[in-house]
Amino acid sequence: MTRKSRRLWLVGGCLIGLGTATALTLSAFSSNIVFFMAPSQVHAHPPAADRTIRLGGMVVAGSVRQQKNGDTPVNQFNVTDGQDAVTVRYEGILPDLFREGQSVVAIGTVLADGSFRASEVLAKHDETYMPKEVAEALRRSGKWDPRYGKAPDAASWNAMTTSATGQDKAASQHGS
């Protein structure tokens, strides 16, 4: 075994290893990337039924219901970005920090009837903290711009209509 042929083997081995890694990564990227969507985006461009997405927004105050499917409890609540709301169904225990009127991220698929079936619901460890992606979605929906101060009271989101603005005092007091 000469030095040159050893080098050839090494380079070949590295190429095979990295090639496999690249191929696996690309194929996994095409099917396994999870996009974040706000409720209004879900309504505008509903994703395919087998596509997992992250749905984020505020939990509409007063929309949380518990139902039973046999012995299994099903939680139902609406998630809004101030423009549109999506009904989420989740079989399981809601996280300790899940609250009405606070931000939430649900992972799951959109069903044919437009509702969302969540396989996982995330609420952040800190109740004053809003996930970056949710804050961004709210800014895009035109309800709140970080340049103009703090986020409005979370409980007010469900009371807003498309015409109302984030600075609308009447709207923000309505929900709280």
Next chain:
Amino acid sequence: MTPELGNFALALACCLAAGQAVLPMVGARRRDPRLMALAPALAIGQLLALLYSFACLIHSAIQDDFSVQNVAANSAVAKPLLYKITGVWGNHEGSVLLWALILGLCGGAVALFGRDLPSALRARVIAVLGGVSAGFQLFCLTTSNPFDRVWPAPMDGQGMNPLLQDPGLAFHPPILYTGYVGFAVPFAFAVAALIEGRVDAAWGRWVRPWAVAAWCFLTCGIALGSWWSYYVLGWGGYWFWDPVENASLIPWLTGTALVHSAIVVEKREALKIWTVLLAIGTFSFSLSGTFLVRSGILNSVHAFANDPARGIFILGLLGLVIGGSLLLFAIRAPQLAAGGVFAPVSREGLLVLNNILLCSICAVVLTGTMYPPFMSLLFGKTISVGKPFFDATAAPMAIPLMAFMGLGPMMPWKRAQLWPVLRRLWWAGAVTVLAFAFAAWRVRDLLPLLAATGAVWVIASSIADIAERIRLFRIPVGASWQRARMLPRAALGAALAHAGVGVSVLGLAAMSQAQHRIVEVHIGQTEMLAGDSWTLTEVRAAPGPNYTALIATIEVRHDGHLVTVLHPAKRTFASQNQTTTEVAIHTNLMSDLYGVLGDRHDNGAETTYVLRLHYNPLAPWMWLGGLIMALGGVLSLSDRRMRVGAPRRAAAAGLVATS
């Protein structure tokens, strides 16, 4: 007064570290023995100052000195004493100080245990460690000083996040940090070797114990973190492919590659440049891991600091350490003499394959972790990459890795034949085929099936390796025992560590078959899961030291026999207005019964409770395997070869002009 003393000690340590970075380096260059002899003294002095500083911070926390901002923000009078102490490193400032302290301990350890090293190499290694220390301590002093005072001092502190109030999490950060920071020593050896311009077998032998020790701590730290999320977060999950978890997995993968490639340097003087690069890369990933956590670039449940000034400081520090060492590598690496030659089928060949596969897995995990933040930074798209991605990419590459792991330790060096090795492994192969048949009967999914088979193969071939070395059943048992006692501990340790990987992977594969049910029941109702009947018999309220708890009693029966009584609970912490879930776990080492108490519903006359019940086969094996791996590392560290009579440099062979 105590916090000021601590602050002063920290500043003193920083000055000593700066001196440690410069003076021995100059001494090694000028061949001045007096300057070189300063290195250990400065390292020990820095360590003592840091220990004093850390003790001051702990003292302030125990004394409830709420005039210290850090204590006021993270502690409270009502907090139990253990968590007052461990809470010191449960926040950003304290954890940076802990990080600096562990780096100081590494420098002190090299100063104490590195007496056999040539004085110039030792001076350079300690100098490099001093430079990194100085950077981190400056970061601590300027942007995240744990001794900052607050005025007026509050009457009581804000308390700690109840989730962190847990013995597992209390000891997880020190162990994980020791793993991260421990790789600073191989890094310092690599940089020193580049400055010196020579890497030889003796260098490989010196660097390996440090790499193995750091690897053991990192393995334990990762296992402990995974176990914590399993029993605290209450989702029945053990690994979430969270960016912070990946940040610890990436250096573990390259560190594992380093531990293996250093063997080739030691035995065969090959792969020298590659090993130096791995040593630099592993510590760079460790540093970036901290950076990613601290700066909050990666959105994660773990992040507790989102401060841009800190981010920029850390980014500069990272650029200096990583960029500087890579620049040095680019300039000096081509001058390193090429090493021994070997055939593709040989121990070296398989170790190279191990390195290629580990680094490919590392590249995939790195891509999956970094892709979302880069997409959002460059294109403003919010995406995430989760478990399905990593399952589809990392797992398929881990299976060939396990297949070759069984062959490696039995392969002769330099040039080997595949057939004799396979013939010696025949019974391990037979066991593997049987395991495959059994698993194929029980498991339908391809990936867990292959993983379980691979795990059995790894365990069986590790046993076969040792059995072969002591000629078990081919010579009298007494003679075998004699051989076993003479066996180098390193060989035993390697076999044990490999078997540990197998045990962990078996646990992971079996966990893919876990079952769970979420049920809403009233008191006295019985539900079936995995052949057991679970009955909720009682739910009662109980007060705790700084919370109130709701405790359920669940009786689990199998064929009418009582298996266990579980007490899952929910705790409500009034001071933080937060609830935590206390999971109840019953384990018999073959499976876990895992119960979680959820919401309470009052619908009319009847009160019902939501329960989440899990049956997790072989769950404890995942962490047990990590412990076995670390034990294997400790066993090979205790090898005489690692300590005694080792360090003799080859006289002139492979000598490159030392500038």
